[in-house]
Amino acid sequence: MRHHRNSEKVNAGSMADIAFLLLIFFLVTTTISIDAGINRNLPALCPTNDCATPATEHNVLRIILNDDNEILMNKELVSFREINNLVSDFVNNNGDKxxxxxxxxxxxxxxxxxQKxxxxxxxxxxxxxxxFIQVQNEINKAYAKLRNEYSQNKFQKSIQExxxxxxxxxxxxxxxxxxxPK
Incomplete structure (x- = not known):
C-alpha cells in the first residue's frame, strides 16, 4: 500500500509584501547619478533686431577637429598642448590698443x-x-587663466574670493x- 503524502504548502501571502518592501528600500537607498552635461550660457535675447552684426575675420579663432582627430587653428595644424596658450594669446591680444x-x-x-x-x-x-571635450576644456582653462590673472591684478584676490x-x-x-556650429 502506498501512502500519498500531500506536500506541505508554504504560506506565500506575505511574500508579496516582503518583495514590495525590499523594492521600496532599494529605490529609496539607491543614488542615481545624473550627468550634468556641458555647462554653457546661452546668449540673452536681442532687444533690437540688429544683433546679427558679423564679426571681422581677425576677431575669430577657428578651431577645427577633423576626422583624423587632428587639431587645426586658423587652418594650421597644432598640437593639443598648444591650445591653451594659443587661445589665451588670441583673446588677450589687444590689437586695437x-x-x-x-x-x-x-x-x-x-x-x-x-570683448570682440x-x-x-x-x-x-x-x-x-x-x-572634442578635451579641446573644450583647454579653451575653458585658457579663459579661466586670463580671468584669474585679471582678478589677481585688479583685486589682489583669487577668482573664488x-x-x-x-x-x-x-x-x-x-x-x-x-x-x-553644427
Whole structure:
C-alpha cells in the first residue's frame, strides 16, 4: 500500500509584501547619478533686431577637429598642448590698443580686444567625443587663466574670493564667446 503524502504548502501571502518592501528600500537607498552635461550660457535675447552684426575675420579663432582627430587653428595644424596658450594669446591680444589690462602682442592677425574675440570650435562627424571635450576644456582653462590673472591684478584676490560685483567685472573683462556650429 502506498501512502500519498500531500506536500506541505508554504504560506506565500506575505511574500508579496516582503518583495514590495525590499523594492521600496532599494529605490529609496539607491543614488542615481545624473550627468550634468556641458555647462554653457546661452546668449540673452536681442532687444533690437540688429544683433546679427558679423564679426571681422581677425576677431575669430577657428578651431577645427577633423576626422583624423587632428587639431587645426586658423587652418594650421597644432598640437593639443598648444591650445591653451594659443587661445589665451588670441583673446588677450589687444590689437586695437583699447584694452588697458591686456598684455598681448597687439598682432593685426588676432583679436582686437577680449570683448570682440570669438572662438569657433568646429568638428567633423568622425571626431572622437573625447577629443572634442578635451579641446573644450583647454579653451575653458585658457579663459579661466586670463580671468584669474585679471582678478589677481585688479583685486589682489583669487577668482573664488571675489564678491558678485567683482566677479561680474571679471566676466565683463573676459567674456567667454565660444561658438559651436553644427
Amino acid at each position: 583699447s584694452c588697458n589690462y591686456c598684455s598681448g602682442k597687439q598682432l593685426s592677425t588676432a583679436s582686437e580686444n577680449p 574675440a570669438i572662438v569657433v570650435l568646429e568638428h567633423d562627424r568622425q571626431t572622437s567625443y573625447e577629443l 571675489l564678491s558678485s560685483s567683482e566677479l561680474q567685472d571679471v566676466k565683463h573683462a573676459y567674456p567667454i564667446n565660444i561658438s559651436e
